[in-house]
Amino acid sequence: MRNHKNHFFELGYMIDAMGCQREIAKKIREQEADYILQVKNNQKTLLENIEDSFAVKKxxxxxxxxDCGHGRVExxxxxxxxxxxxxxxxHKWKDLRIIVKIESKIYFKKTEKETTSTRYYISSLPADAGLLNESIRSHWTIENNLHWNLDVIFREDNQAKRNQTAIENANLIAKLANTMLDQEKTFPKSKNRKRLKAFTDSTYRELILKV
Incomplete structure (x- = not known):
């Protein structure tokens, strides 16, 4: 039985060349894993093809x-x-089997406001809507937690960088630092406390860098 380990790559954050994205899908399949790729506005033709499909196909x-929690219902x-x-x-997408549409509606109890969103994906997985819904939800939970860390702990949204390359490099470094802080378990404190300790303690800093 194939191991349905899912690999998520948001197309909006990958290399722009479509060929490179197709190559990534190919490599994932060669590892006997499955992919779920989000399609965003920068993939105009593919996105339009998918939207057309959902307009007429069954x-x-x-x-x-x-889901209910944290004062909201989704x-x-x-x-x-x-x-x-x-x-x-x-056919150029290795083992592409399905296209997926996720419609999300969130109701905030405190403000009584409602937001809606629609996202599209392509995948090599079989047409199991339950599996896909849960896999994508889990991925977005991880992504949202990561964005929260980058914003609150690393103050990413407050940075004044304007050069796109500098922004992307800083984001990558922050993600690496966030992962290292997560993996370091000898000092069971908050990430902010860990960052401060690493700043003042060269031995601890070297320990984090070796994780």
Missing amino acids: AVEIDTTE VRKCIVISDLEFIDNA
């Missing part, structure tokens, strides 16, 4: 979940289509 599976609908007729050059 879904093979639909899964709806509801309803997520996962819609899966396996008919790739409208996807240009679908």
